[in-house]
Every structure is written in C-alpha cells, then in structure tokens.
Amino acid sequence: MTAAGPWPRCSFVADAAHDPREGTAPPADRWFLVEHGGPWGRVPLSQSGIHPAAVAAISAWVATEAGRLVLVRRPGRAPGPTEDVVHGDTPGRPRRWFRVDSRPGHESIRTGTFVDEAELVEAVHAPGVPYVGPLHLVCTHGRHDTCCAVRGRPLAAALAAADPAPVWECSHIGGCRFAPALVLLPHGYVLGGLTAQDAPAVVRDYADGRLDPVWMRGRSSLPPAVQAAQHHARMATGATGVDALRPIDVVAEQQADGSPGWRVELADPACSVRLHERRVETGRPLTCAATVPGWMRVFELVEVRPTTTDHGALRDMDT
Template sequence: FRVDARPGHEDVRTGIWSSPAELAAAVHSDGDPHPDPLVLVCAHGRHDACCAVRGRPLAAALVADDPEGTWECSHIGGCRFAPALVLLPHGLTYGGVTPADGPAVVREYGRGLVVPGLLRGRSALPPAVQAAQHHARAVTGATGVDDLGVADVDSDGRPPGHTSWRVTFHHPDCVIEVRERFVEVDRPLTCAARPAGRIRVFDLVDTRT
C-alpha cells in the first residue's frame, strides 16, 4: 500500500513486489486504486510494551469488523497514548482507544466523521496546526473529517523559532491562536520511559469565529 494523506490528495494505491530490488519501482508507480480505508494499530512491543499489551486487543476487536483492512503496525509515535490507532488515507491518529470504543471510531470514519474526544490530530499537519484544529473543533463543534481546512498559518509574519501560531481555518471559518510550552513531569510517560520527562502542550490563546 502507498498512502497520500495530504489534505485534498487523500489516496491509497496498491502494488506488488517480490524482491527488495523491486520495492522502489512499486512505490513510485501509479499502482492500483484501493477504494477502502486502512486501519493501523501500533503493536510494537519491542519499542514499548504498552503498545503491544494495549494495542493487540484493540486490533483484535477491529479485525472482527474488518479483517482485510485492519493491520498491526510498528511504532507510530505517542506511546503514552497507547493504544494508538491511525485511519488512512486521512492520517487521523487516535489515542487511548479501547477495544470497546475502536469499532465505533472506525465506523464514524466511514461516515466521514471524527470522534473529537479521542482524536490526537492529523499526521499531514504540523503539530501546532493539529493543536489549533483540535481547539477549533471544540469551539465550532465541527466533526467532519474534512471540516476546518487550513487556509493560512502565521499570517502576521512572525520570525522563525516563535512559540505561538495563529491558524486560519475554513468550513467553518475561524481563527485560532495557540502557544507552545513544555511541562515537566515526575513519572514515566510510557512503559519504556524513565522519569523525569516532559511533554509539549499547546495552550489556547485566542479564538475568532
């Protein structure tokens, strides 16, 4: 499978290769259109045991509904949110999805909807924009997969290295400003982590609708 998760370019293509030497050609060929979504569940226990312990039951619950489109996968980031779920081709990443909740999350995706309470963001967008989109969904109540397209980021020309962003969205229209900071924590963030660690958060600064 080759996936394009960029907004407006969502696409899944398939190809066949029988040896590593053929892989590059298979990836760069047009391939065959794959009409159905793909569901990835991180089960990479070597990277972090939590991903396998929590991810494999989630994958099993999803396989019951869609055995062809559900895949266990390697590390996708955000182990502290295990079990982690990725919905393709949109690249929607969910965290803390239980086996009981997983099938409903996937069914909503099939209807073109997200589940905001579990949604971590969209992989094709920068972290600050993902955070701004989260706040925009909370402000507007928008739950469509394609809602809140990004119209502009940092329209006021702030210099590189700044820690705040102003993001303009359309459908529905709103402007969200977020500020980045890091929070120190005195506990392991994942099964494999060692304290102390820190997490990045994006605080909501301002909204305009």
C-alpha cells in the first residue's frame, strides 16, 4: 500500500509506529488569523483568492515577526475527505482577524473586523481591541493532507458542541502525521493525536491553566529541543501549569559519537534536561501527499535531574 492509496494514511501509520510528538510544534512567535470560509488552496495565503495587497502585507509581517498565517472558519458541514468546507463569505459581511503574541510573558490576543480583504494590509499592524479568552484552532485542511480533514473535523465538532465560542477550524499547521492538530492560543501550545472524546476536558484544563503532556507536541515560540525538554520534564516532575518549566538556558553538547545533544535548563520547578538528537530514516512517506520516504528529528531523553542553579545568573530566554 502506498501513500497515494486510500489507506493507510500518514497519521494512522505514525500512530502505529509511535512516532514521538515532542519537539514538533511549528515555529511561530506570533500568529495572524484571518476568517476565510474557503475553499482553501494547498498554500493557504497565496492560493485561496485573497487580495494580492493583503497577501503581500501578511507575508511581510510573517517574515518580520517570526509569525504564522492561518485561515480560520467556524466548524461546518463535512464534505469529502480531500475537500474543504465552502461556507461562502457573504459579500459585505464583517469577518474577523486575530493577531496573537505567543512569546512567554507576552501572551495576548488582539482582534478586529474587515469587510474588504484589502483592509488586511492595515490590520497586521492595527492596534485592534483585546480579545479576552482562549482560541482553539483545529487543522481541517483537507487539500493539504487528507488526515487533517478526516481526523480534524470530528475534533472541531466535539469542541464546538461543548463550547463553540473559542473554536475555529484552521488551515495547515504542520506535522500532518500527528493529526488532528490542536493549537491552544494565546500560548501557542500545539497538541497532536487528541481524540474527540478527550478534547473538551483538555481545553477546560487549559482554561484553568493546566496542560496534559500526553498530547503535547510543544510550544510554537520555543526551539524544538526546548519543546522536547519541557515534555520530558513534565513527565518526570508532574508539572502541569501552562507557565511551568520556564526555559532559562540551552547549551549544545556534542555526543561521544559526534551527534548533536542538548542541555536545557528549566525553572519552576528547577531542573536540567539532557537530550540526544538523532535523525531517523523512517522508510515511509511522512504525509499523505508525499511520494518518497522521509526522515524525522528525534530527541531522546538522556536524563532529567533537579537543580539548585541560580537561574537569575543565566541567560533568560524570555527577553
């Protein structure tokens, strides 16, 4: 069975292979969300019929701000597995934009509305108004990867049934083999493989300031090695707070065999995590659209140990 066939799909194979999720959150210090009913092109910003001036302005913002653009829409009907929902943006209807800062210590959401997509040229820098409460994004981008649609839509529907206000379907996040992907904003935590049955409790915990590391891929504003270190530290210490295990310092360490390694110093609770980074050839395509075998970066845990380091004397990554 090949990746081009109907089954097995990439996320089901990754589940069976127990591909490690930690350290796989896509990089983004900030997020810009644009309400767009669809259809979404495979490359959402440039292939979804968005006004060219808005595409240019958002692209420049993404490059300058280490940001990420996602198109969003409210959960809707379920078409075929490779189609996108077409809600039909009614002409003249105000739509929403959100600009999110996910950097540790700077978490915030600003929002506004637009009617003409050309208004988005100003929106990327507009003050907007504060948005109170979280946003829950579920990737359902079927034109990018079938697994995102097949597994994402039931998750989005389950979350919307429990509390529709913060829930949006969104375009491609990355790491399709970990579908469904759930992004918790403003912190930028990315989860993978979450079931529709477990999801409502997970987002309630997030609203209460807690995280379950079982589903965690990482925080988008942190480097992959730090994402992985936080995961292993959460598993070892039992820390669940959204602001727990604050990264203080990251040191590259070469392993005895010449391969890369990392020592990550964390605070609250204070601990030191050592990781061995490996490139693993999987022998299989890693997405439903891929046609050749891929490889993945894996962070193997060497040790987690408590520390009494004066973290104030170390470089603070939050500044």
